[in-house]
């Protein structure tokens with residue numbers, strides 16, 4: 368899979384993609400992440416990427432030209448399956464969207480900044496608009512890192528048995544059950560006996576019941592889906 372991130376702040380994304388699971392996924396060749404600095408696609412001498420909003424008002428708007436130059440340069444080599452625009456007024460990101468995106472070959476993620484992009488980019492170039500929640504970030508970069516992380520760990524071969532995505536929260540519309548590790552007794556705080564029983568069927572049943580209970584209490588809406 369190829370993920371192309373288009374941003375005015377590529378430095379902000381260096382670190383998230385260069386550690387742990389995302390780093391190993393790239394080393395194994397399962398995903399290639401390409402960061403594109405929007406300024407490199409500006410044609411004017413000041414390398415501008417934004418301009419005042421027509422009609423007035425505070426805040427700058429990301430211009431058509433650098434974004435279109437960038438998308439067209441990238442698309443001339445390979446068509447994208449999705450051009451995703453990161454914006455607080457997009458569709459709420461979810462595990463089911465992550466699952467869907469993880470099956471694609473090539474995606475572009477455009478990070479919004481300032482007051483956002485010229486609406487014509489959204490009308491004519493963007494195929495999906497994504498938000499990561501009902502709060503406002505300074506830019507789309509951290510949200511793009513969140514979305515990319517959720518996608519990349521689902522690509523076949525990225526996770527091994529120990530980190531398997533099958534038992535994640537949300538994967539079956541249930542939150543994950545509680546987990547414990549050694550010691551079995553830490554200063555009188557004890558691990559549930561069932562987990563020490565060695566009875567796999569009993570443990571599996573307990574985990575399922577705990578997941579259902581936890582979901583009922585914390586996220587009842589998930590159980591209706």
Ligand code: 6GU
Pocket residue numbers: 452453454455479497498499500501502503504505506507510511
């Ligand atoms: Cl995708 N961008 C920004 N700027 N803020 C957000 C967001 C995205 N998702 C939630 N808040």
